[in-house]
Amino acid sequence: MVQELVTDERATPKISVYDKKTIDRVTADAPANGYTF
Amino acid sequence: MMPAFSEVHLAYGKDAPRFKGLFVHPIVGWVTGIDLNDLGKETPKVFNGKTGEVFADKALACHVSLPAGKTADVEIVNIFERSEGPDIRFETDGFGPVTDCWVDDKKTNFARWLTDNTVDTKLPLMADYNGALINVSIQAVDPKAGTVSLYAPVFKDRTYRLAKPMPDYVQGFKSVTAGPTHDLAFACNCTLNYVYGKLDGARAGLPGPFTFGEIAYQLLNQTMVYLDVDDAGVPHEGGGTSPSRWPRRTEP
Numbered sequence: 001m002v003q004e005l006v007t008d009e010r011a012t013p014k015i016s017v018y019d020k021k022t023i024d025r026v027t028a029d030a031p032a033n034g035y036t037f
Numbered sequence: 038m039m040p041a042f043s044e045v046h047l048a049y050g051k052d053a054p055r056f057k058g059l060f061v062h063p064i065v066g067w068v069t070g071i072d073l074n075d076l077g078k079e080t081p082k083v084f085n086g087k088t089g090e091v092f093a094d095k096a097l098a099c100h101v102s103l104p105a106g107k108t109a110d111v112e113i114v115n116i117f118e119r120s121e122g123p124d125i126r127f128e129t130d131g132f133g134p135v136t137d138c139w140v141d142d143k144k145t146n147f148a149r150w151l152t153d154n155t156v157d158t159k160l161p162l163m164a165d166y167n168g169a170l171i172n173v174s175i176q177a178v179d180p181k182a183g184t185v186s187l188y189a190p191v192f193k194d195r196t197y198r199l200a201k202p203m204p205d206y207v208q209g210f211k212s213v214t215a216g217p218t219h220d221l222a223f224a225c226n227c228t229l230n231y232v233y234g235k236l237d238g239a240r241a242g243l244p245g246p247f248t249f250g251e252i253a254y255q256l257l258n259q260t261m262v263y264l265d266v267d268d269a270g271v272p273h274e275g276g277g278t279s280p281s282r283w284p285r286r287t288e289p
Contacts, residue, residue, distance in 0.1 A: 030062035
């Protein structure tokens with residue numbers, strides 16, 4: 001299944017890697033208007 | 038996305054409800070799995086398509102900005118209803134192994150209670166989160182050891198009940214998914230619904246993968262979730278409930 005993300009073309013989506021010690025940063029890294037997938 | 042049974046999966050399931058600002062930002066995703074025939078032989082993984090990296094112990098998240106005028110909404114679709122009781126409470130937070138619990142204020146061994154009452158363990162435990170019903174699926178019961186393993190954590194400050202029997206999962210999804218009339222950004226459904234509901238070949242719910250756990254802000258089980266991107270200010274359509282509209286709990 002291939003799904004095209006709905007994005008702001010002026011802001012490239014950012015991929016982040018988290019482990020058990022850093023996963024709580026996921027909310028801080030989230031964009032002000034957007035979503036985290 | 039996070040690999041099933043990894044430490045980051047367990048940490049997110051247990052701790053995410055206490056993350057600062059969790060319910061402010063739409064977060065949607067899934068717990069990755071394996072072919073059920075490979076249980077015990079393979080480990081679930083996540084793949085970074087940009088770099089080719091493969092992880093069995095880390096989570097990947099893609100943070101996506103939307104243009105002004107657009108808004109993202111994460112919705113939960115739960116086909117189950119809470120039974121009339123009894124009330125079940127647990128002594129500690131976590132996925133288990135659970136030993137003791139309180140059933141209507143009587144302390145008992147959870148595994149023994151499930152066995153003695155011939156409970157259908159395909160039915161999830163359900164807790165009311167300010168009007169939204171959240172499922173916790175039972176993974177395994179070991180009556181000899183007196184332990185129960187769970188696919189999501191229970192929390193000691195919540196009161197659980199078993200779900201009512203679900204005789205027809207296809208009809209269950211049809212009855213709760215009026216569904217948006219436009220294409221959705223993303224949807225996924227739980228593989229337990231696929232297996233227990235015999236959904237192979239059925240048209241039920243929304244298009245998307247079946248997963249080992251769903252994320253709509255926090256970790257969920259036996260649930261369908263979807264992400265909708267729409268014009269800001271447009272009333273949401275569809276059959277779900279959104280944690281972003283739940284009354285806020287006090288966050289640390």
